[in-house]
Amino acid sequence: MKNEEFYxxxxxxxxxxxPELYKEIVSLNDTVYNGKILNYRTQKLIAIxxxxxxxxxIAIKKQIKxxxxxxxxxxxxxxxxxxxxxxxxxxxxxxxATSILYSILSE
Amino acid sequence: MKNEEFYxxxxxxxxxxxPELYKEIVSLNDTVYNGKILNYRTQKLIAIxxxxxxxxxIAIKKQIKxxxxxxxxxxxxxxxxxxxxxxxxxxxxxxxATSILYSILSE
Amino acid sequence: MKNEEFYxxxxxxxxxxxPELYKEIVSLNDTVYNGKILNYRTQKLIAIxxxxxxxxxIAIKKQIKxxxxxxxxxxxxxxxxxxxxxxxxxxxxxxxATSILYSILSE
Amino acid sequence: MKNEEFYxxxxxxxxxxxPELYKEIVSLNDTVYNGKILNYRTQKLIAIxxxxxxxxxIAIKKQIKxxxxxxxxxxxxxxxxxxxxxxxxxxxxxxxATSILYSILSE
Amino acid sequence: MKNEEFYxxxxxxxxxxxPELYKEIVSLNDTVYNGKILNYRTQKLIAIxxxxxxxxxIAIKKQIKxxxxxxxxxxxxxxxxxxxxxxxxxxxxxxxATSILYSILSE
Amino acid sequence: MKNEEFYxxxxxxxxxxxPELYKEIVSLNDTVYNGKILNYRTQKLIAIxxxxxxxxxIAIKKQIKxxxxxxxxxxxxxxxxxxxxxxxxxxxxxxxATSILYSILSE
Numbered sequence: 324m325k326n327e328e329f330y331x332x333x334x335x336x337x338x339x340x341x342p343e344l345y346k347e348i349v350s351l352n353d354t355v356y357n358g359k360i361l362n363y364r365t366q367k368l369i370a371i372x373x374x375x376x377x378x379x380x381i382a383i384k385k386q387i388k389x390x391x392x393x394x395x396x397x398x399x400x401x402x403x404x405x406x407x408x409x410x411x412x413x414x415x416x417x418x419x420a421t422s423i424l425y426s427i428l429s430e
Numbered sequence: 431m432k433n434e435e436f437y438x439x440x441x442x443x444x445x446x447x448x449p450e451l452y453k454e455i456v457s458l459n460d461t462v463y464n465g466k467i468l469n470y471r472t473q474k475l476i477a478i479x480x481x482x483x484x485x486x487x488i489a490i491k492k493q494i495k496x497x498x499x500x501x502x503x504x505x506x507x508x509x510x511x512x513x514x515x516x517x518x519x520x521x522x523x524x525x526x527a528t529s530i531l532y533s534i535l536s537e
Numbered sequence: 538m539k540n541e542e543f544y545x546x547x548x549x550x551x552x553x554x555x556p557e558l559y560k561e562i563v564s565l566n567d568t569v570y571n572g573k574i575l576n577y578r579t580q581k582l583i584a585i586x587x588x589x590x591x592x593x594x595i596a597i598k599k600q601i602k603x604x605x606x607x608x609x610x611x612x613x614x615x616x617x618x619x620x621x622x623x624x625x626x627x628x629x630x631x632x633x634a635t636s637i638l639y640s641i642l643s644e
Numbered sequence: 645m646k647n648e649e650f651y652x653x654x655x656x657x658x659x660x661x662x663p664e665l666y667k668e669i670v671s672l673n674d675t676v677y678n679g680k681i682l683n684y685r686t687q688k689l690i691a692i693x694x695x696x697x698x699x700x701x702i703a704i705k706k707q708i709k710x711x712x713x714x715x716x717x718x719x720x721x722x723x724x725x726x727x728x729x730x731x732x733x734x735x736x737x738x739x740x741a742t743s744i745l746y747s748i749l750s751e
Numbered sequence: 752m753k754n755e756e757f758y759x760x761x762x763x764x765x766x767x768x769x770p771e772l773y774k775e776i777v778s779l780n781d782t783v784y785n786g787k788i789l790n791y792r793t794q795k796l797i798a799i800x801x802x803x804x805x806x807x808x809i810a811i812k813k814q815i816k817x818x819x820x821x822x823x824x825x826x827x828x829x830x831x832x833x834x835x836x837x838x839x840x841x842x843x844x845x846x847x848a849t850s851i852l853y854s855i856l857s858e
Numbered sequence: 859m860k861n862e863e864f865y866x867x868x869x870x871x872x873x874x875x876x877p878e879l880y881k882e883i884v885s886l887n888d889t890v891y892n893g894k895i896l897n898y899r900t901q902k903l904i905a906i907x908x909x910x911x912x913x914x915x916i917a918i919k920k921q922i923k924x925x926x927x928x929x930x931x932x933x934x935x936x937x938x939x940x941x942x943x944x945x946x947x948x949x950x951x952x953x954x955a956t957s958i959l960y961s962i963l964s965e
Contacts, residue, residue, distance in 0.1 A: 350882060355513040377736060377737070378593045409462060411841045411843060413839045421550060440848075443853045489843035520731065523912070525869060526868070532868070569835060573831055574825065574828040575831040584838075591804075592700045620784075624783045625948045629703035635657060672776075682938040686903070694946040697911060724896040725896070725901075761952070806913055809957075
């Protein structure tokens with residue numbers, strides 16, 4: 324299930340045309356998200372924060388969507404993440420991610 | 431205790447010379463870290479991830495130090511955070527934060 | 538009038554669903570834009586520069602629009618800002634902000 | 645031919661309305677891409693890497709397109725660039741640039 | 752006087768070893784800081800904001816120092832700039848630039 | 859020899875304490891730098907550009923040093939890279955990387 328997020332956009336192409344690179348990324352992905360202490364859900368919350376700070380619309384959408392669908396994250400939970408983004412990465416990044424969160428919730 | 435982190439560097443000056451601005455930042459800080467769902471510890475883990483991605487040495491040191499001292503975060507726990515930084519923000523940010531983590535632990 | 542800019546996208550949702558956080562942001566916003574020396578107009582020019590460097594399309598549009606509508610900023614004035622973006626943040630950020638400026642002016 | 649990339653979006657406006665600034669940028673552009681050791685093609689590969697790391701969709705599209713059309717760069721060649729982006733700037737930047745590359749190739 | 756800022760670090764080497772590139776940068780610099788509407792002082796305030804957001808210690812120091820020495824900028828004036836950095840680029844960038852400002856003032 | 863760059867700072871700790879993660883990173887590193895079309899040298903030039911744009915002093919030093927020591931890259935060759943950084947990522951990033959390059963050469 325963890326690899327769900329790979330099967331979209333760019334990663335599909337990598338899988339077909341660059342199987343070795345794809346294998347590496349899947350393998351790294353599994354190692355990264357296989358926390359010793361933190362569970363996968365907490366690590367996904369961290370991932371949502373990091374892509375929000377990068378102003379990367381598609382990645383924000385993908386991470387929030389996967390958080391809601393795979394982990395039943397609630398709006399309040401994700402807002403607790405985005406508040407840290409506000410403080411540390413600034414208001415424009417916060418506003419963008421908040422807008423994306425609400426647009427996903429209203430789908 | 432949450433405000434501990436303010437009493438260092440720049441924030442000291444703000445407190446003395448710009449008390450209104452200081453009050454605003456403390457107030458925002460409290461609202462941000464007063465999660466509805468997530469606890470303060472989880473939010474601090476997110477803060478560690480975000481400053482690591484910013485390549486800001488002083489902020490990384492401050493956040494990791496506060497995580498270890500205020501929350502008894504372990505090395506493994508913080509490494510679970512930095513692994514996400516590796517995947518999403520790249521190896522140089524990961525390596526820098528890892529070096530800072532180890533230098534704090536060896537103090 | 539200063540708060541005009543809040544009533545769009547993400548901030549609307551925050552206002553309705555997270556009134557305390559909203560109040561904090563409005564309050565910080567007012568303190569920030571209440572310069573001791575610089576006037577609000579000059580601070581808005583700085584805001585335009587900062588969002589242009591972040592490659593955040595929506596924020597660039599919002600800041601430039603608000604500059605033109607609230608302050609009657611001219612194209613030459615905003616170009617004087619974007620030239621600094623070119624020098625300090627690079628050509629792609631400059632080109633993107635310039636394109637957005639012209640598309641707003643031609644509306 | 646090198647200046648081909650200028651004749652799009654923002655640069656058109658600069659050319660018409662700010663001829664002196666335009667001349668400066670063209671002149672800097674020529675000096676920059678006039679490598680002492682590296683050829684123009686290698687420098688363009690570096691440019692593709694840098695804009696990919698900036699998460700600037702339009703610039704990524706423009707640089708990759710110009711690489712394919714002006715230099716007959718192949719998919720494998722550009723993927724060799726994007727792999728470095730993956731390692732140093734993270735997976736979201738890599739995935740975005742890969743998606744753009746494939747969408748250009750399928751046009 | 753405007754070129755004062757060039758004679759430090761990297762730019763010295765460029766001047767000696769890459770005179771053509773140096774000439775280009777000086778020339779672009781002059782065009783950029785030769786505002787149609789904004790004066791040089793306002794443009795320097797914008798430059799301080801932009802480098803603060805980049806977390807580049809040396810550049811922050813150089814820009815703030817040049818602002819104080821060339822333009823007699825006051826602490827309050829520069830703090831009016833850094834407050835916008837706080838709102839748009841986040842607290843760590845703001846705290847770093849504030850610390851640098853105060854360390855320069857106490858020299 | 860390619861893994862030379864791993865044996866420094868953070869990576870040493872990872873190797874000892876997180877062997878599985880270390881193995882993943884080495885493996886990804888090898889796949890990434892094993893270009894289909896581009897040779898390792900060209901890929902290293904791209905890596906120098908990317909870390910220069912990140913304002914990460916330690917990483918810039920490490921990449922440039924490895925470029926000079928492992929590949930006998932010359933000053934002119936690396937300057938051809940940094941010129942692209944100037945154009946796309948701005949003057950402060952360019953100046954910092956140039957200073958680091960010269961300080962390494964004068965060691």
